[in-house]
Amino acid sequence: MLRVILVDDEPSARRGLRRMLGQFEDVSIVAEAGDIPTALNSIRHFKPDAVFLDVELTNGTGFDIARDLPPDTFIIIVSAYDLYAIDAFNVAALDYLLKPVEPQRLETAINRLRERTTSPDGYTERAEESMLLDGAGRIRLKTNSTTILVQAETISMLKADGDYTRIFLETGQTHLISKLLRKFEPELPNPPFFRLSRSHIVNKGHIRKVERYAANKSRLYFETCSETVELGRSATRRLREILNI
Template sequence: MLRVAIVDDEALARRGMQRLLGEYPQLEVVGEAASLKTAMELIRVERPDALFLDIEMHGGSGFDLLQDLQERPDVVFVTAHDRYAVKAYDFAVLDYLLKPIDPKRLAAAVTKLEKAQAARQALLKHQAPTLRLRTSTRTVIQRIDTIVAMRAEGDYTRVFVANGPAILVGQLLGKFEAQVPTPPFLRINRSLIVNVDRIRAIETIDRDTMHISLDDCAEAFVVGRATAARIRKLYPGLPRRVSLTSPGGDGT
């Protein structure tokens, strides 16, 4: 199923496109927008696979919208003007339809959208699993096998990656818990998920406090003794790879 959105400042044009796209059971129209501002919000919330996008609109153009998007869905321009065709393909759009829409040309555009989606899905099958991390300024596609830990910080989550800077993401930790595999990831308390395969050492700080050190991560994570014991209980093989040390001790 392809999730598509319609962006056009003319209500009649939007209704007409809704009717035409309704003939394609493989398409789901997830929303429509009459302005660039509402289009940005629609795309942010619904994350459609494709846009059927007008060019000349009140307050800006379809090109302005595409320039403002950090990640672009596939785009089919739908316009009454043919003079923008060359510029449109500079934006790598999939197709360019002229109003009134020729049903055969629309069918060809839908076929292009389906082929583009199939190509993306085939590529993903051969790639390492990733997480989409959305910060305040950008979206990072991060390979899951490079993530060493995730820590809740209020309404945010700080994602620690191997040999790199941590990434502060505007999402709650619980959202990520369902997106990472268990094992090796384990939510060891309310605020911390760790990659158990990367645990290097559990160090005793005092009677109630321990530090967990992870490979390829400069940060040491503070946990209680009960949490450390829970990790060892859930992963019986872990003690063979984890050294327990105490201040002034010999590591045994």
């Protein structure tokens, strides 16, 4: 059973989506929320498989919730506007549904959720090519066109990029790898690598500066990698614990 939470500040929108989801026998709506605090409390309590998330909420945006979701909770954006597509991509949203939601598009989103939360018969993690190559700490990174070897210690950050992961090296180079970010987490040494959010794994040793820019939020800068990372409340809290600050 797929356990989902609906987050929308319009009761009529929640009613409509609830009615549409009722056609799927394997989908259970475990909670609904119309504001960010209620949504976060419900997510912590029910630990759903997915959150159907409106963007424009009365006390913030759905992305304030999305950035702090656990990696194994999928996001399906439901919005009346298509201008948030890039932001949805940055938080690794599973799908983006435009209001009014079309039944076929909703079915596509549910099928994607099913694929991500269940494994095909006979599938095992061993079926994937192992990432770690040898005891010297060299890692195999497979792109669409080639396979490269890098030292794990040269990686500054890994960032979710849809169904891919973008690797940022201390040299300034980046590589787009055909592998989900969550697949990397158990294979990287911890420390120095830490999962900060559903979209980011960082190398603690490459962090240069942490800059607070809003209440309980921060920006992260690296020694050589030019990419900066904006962290929400939960990710900032995890980072402060990791750095003992």
